[in-house]
Amino acid sequence: xxxxxxxxxxxxxxxxKIFRSARGVSITALQDLSFxxxxxxxxxxxxPSGCGxxxxxxxxxGLDKDFSGSFQLPQGGSxxxxxxxxxxxxLPWRTVEQNVRLALPKSLRAKNLDxxxxxxxxxxxxxxxxxxLSLGLARRAALARAFATEPAVLFLDEPFVSLDEQTAxxxxxxxxxxxxxxxxxxxxxxxxxxxxxMLSDRIIVLAPRPTHVLGVFDVRLxxxxxxxxxxxxxxxxxxxxxxxxT
Amino acid sequence: MTALETGGTRDAPPSMSGRxxxxxxxxxxxxxSVSLLGLCLLWNLAASVWPSxxxxxxxxxxxxxxxxxxxxxxxxxxxxxxxxxxxxYIVAMIIGSVIGVLLGSYxxxxxxxxxxxxLFLNIPALVVIVLxxxxxxxxxxxxxxxxxxxxxxxxxxTMREGARTLDPSYAEMATVYRFxxxxxxxHILLPQLQPYLAAASRSGIALIWKIxxxxxLLGRSNxxxxxxxxxxxxxxVAAILAYTLAFVAxxxxxxxxxxxxxxxxxxxxxxxxx
Numbered sequence: 414x415x416x417x418x419x420x421x422x423x424x425x426x427x428x429x430k431i432f433r434s435a436r437g438v439s440i441t442a443l444q445d446l447s448f449x450x451x452x453x454x455x456x457x458x459x460x461p462s463g464c465g466x467x468x469x470x471x472x473x474x475g476l477d478k479d480f481s482g483s484f485q486l487p488q489g490g491s492x493x494x495x496x497x498x499x500x501x502x503x504l505p506w507r508t509v510e511q512n513v514r515l516a517l518p519k520s521l522r523a524k525n526l527d528x529x530x531x532x533x534x535x536x537x538x539x540x541x542x543x544x545x546l547s548l549g550l551a552r553r554a555a556l557a558r559a560f561a562t563e564p565a566v567l568f569l570d571e572p573f574v575s576l577d578e579q580t581a582x583x584x585x586x587x588x589x590x591x592x593x594x595x596x597x598x599x600x601x602x603x604x605x606x607x608x609x610x611m612l613s614d615r616i617i618v619l620a621p622r623p624t625h626v627l628g629v630f631d632v633r634l635x636x637x638x639x640x641x642x643x644x645x646x647x648x649x650x651x652x653x654x655x656x657x658x659t
Numbered sequence: 660m661t662a663l664e665t666g667g668t669r670d671a672p673p674s675m676s677g678r679x680x681x682x683x684x685x686x687x688x689x690x691x692s693v694s695l696l697g698l699c700l701l702w703n704l705a706a707s708v709w710p711s712x713x714x715x716x717x718x719x720x721x722x723x724x725x726x727x728x729x730x731x732x733x734x735x736x737x738x739x740x741x742x743x744x745x746x747x748y749i750v751a752m753i754i755g756s757v758i759g760v761l762l763g764s765y766x767x768x769x770x771x772x773x774x775x776x777x778l779f780l781n782i783p784a785l786v787v788i789v790l791x792x793x794x795x796x797x798x799x800x801x802x803x804x805x806x807x808x809x810x811x812x813x814x815x816x817t818m819r820e821g822a823r824t825l826d827p828s829y830a831e832m833a834t835v836y837r838f839x840x841x842x843x844x845x846h847i848l849l850p851q852l853q854p855y856l857a858a859a860s861r862s863g864i865a866l867i868w869k870i871x872x873x874x875x876l877l878g879r880s881n882x883x884x885x886x887x888x889x890x891x892x893x894x895x896v897a898a899i900l901a902y903t904l905a906f907v908a909x910x911x912x913x914x915x916x917x918x919x920x921x922x923x924x925x926x927x928x929x930x931x932x933x
Binding site for chain 1: 836838847
């Protein structure tokens with residue numbers, strides 16, 4: 414365990430990210446994108462579809478190194494990162510449990526996962542193959558994999574898209590349950606404002622191409638107090654501050 | 660790693676599938692036996708219509724087979740040939756897979772080496788064998804190496820196709836979760852390449868054992884190929900057929916008892932209903 418003083422926030426400072434097509438046309442996807450997520454905070458990157466949210470996440474995950482600028486990932490504790498991708502991205506040839514354990518470092522491979530599987534409602538599905546799961550269950554397995562690693566920072570890329578609203582809502586609650594059990598610095602990409610207001614401590618609002626930060630909306634209320642009345646108040650004050658964002 | 664392999668207990672399989680699998684296993688086996696029996700009868704008929712020393716019937720071949728089995732020659736030569744097939748197969752699969760995956764993953768490398776692959780694909784097996792014996796001497800390494808070199812380009816072509824179909828999202832997941840090199844190969848790369856490995860293996864074993872016979876005929880003093888060469892000089896067609904059929908039978912048993920179960924195990928995740 415690191416001393417509290419050594420704890421570093423997630424700090425992003427991307428100067429520019431340019432995509433070059435095969436024909437030599439270049440598109441500036443991100444420009445002067447900088448924001449910060451404090452230690453143990455759940456933040457959302459909110460913006461319309463195709464505005465470079467996923468590109469930002471890929472840079473932070475280390476999957477795209479072709480950009481100018483810098484970022485700093487939270488240090489302390491495990492130093493690991495975890496991601497929940499848009500698709501569950503489970504290995505189809507391994508069972509649910511093997512998928513989760515494979516993501517763990519060797520020293521944690523044998524750790525007890527009963528609690529996590531129980532919380533996520535996957536206890537009876539540990540030995541199933543991903544093809545035998547519904548999309549909702551596969552998403553839960555992807556969440557289990559991310560949380561099992563006890564990461565220093567967690568990235569989520571629209572983890573609830575293409576689910577029906579009811580399933581998505583249940584998964585959001587599950588996400589909050591496992592996250593609250595061990596609050597981890599988290600950054601979630603979404604275009605769903607309601608989802609962002611429900612889950613996050615801070616919403617980083619992005620403006621489209623070239624993507625930059627339009628503003629930051631802090632939600633200081635504890636999550637259990639965000640009932641439907643409070644949510645509509647939050648929505649109103651959000652629209653008041655960002656009238657152009659839907 | 661035991662926790663990974665045995666994690667959790669599966670529900671008992673439904674009893675329905677037990678009965679069905681027995682029936683589905685019996686019908687094809689029966690079909691195969693009847694079909695082979697028919698071929699033997701046809702052969703027997705043909706041999707009695709045109710009796711000739713050059714065309715013995717199945718009975719004569721069976722006699723020779725029993726004689727060779729009794730004096731031990733059959734098993735010795737089958738074993739020697741099988742050993743060479745196995746060695747050449749392993750060498751060809753490993754080298755061919757590594758080269759194939761490299762070519763499939765890096766386009767520039769592929770563009771440079773593609774002419775080499777085409778060249779080696781089109782060199783006749785006989786030339787490779789003769790050159791192998793001339794350059795490296797009449798020894799076991801030259802023999803097995805020559806067979807492997809004949810097979811490697813085929814494996815390269817198949818595995819190159821396989822590497823082109825690799826899904827980058829799995830590799831990205833492995834990067835994020837910091838998979839080790841061995842885990843990547845075992846859990847990400849090989850399962851994705853499995854259909855291509857199976858295809859290369861299938862065509863590989865069939866091709867390799869035929870080339871092994873030529874290698875034995877040209878420069879070895881044991882093995883099925885050597886025996887066939889010997890009986891060719893003695894004009895003993897029954898013995899030639901006996902050795903050929905014995906080795907075909909061995910390859911059939913390998914296919915049934917080794918290749919197919921391995922394949923079933925590797926694709927077990929595919930066949931379960933969603």
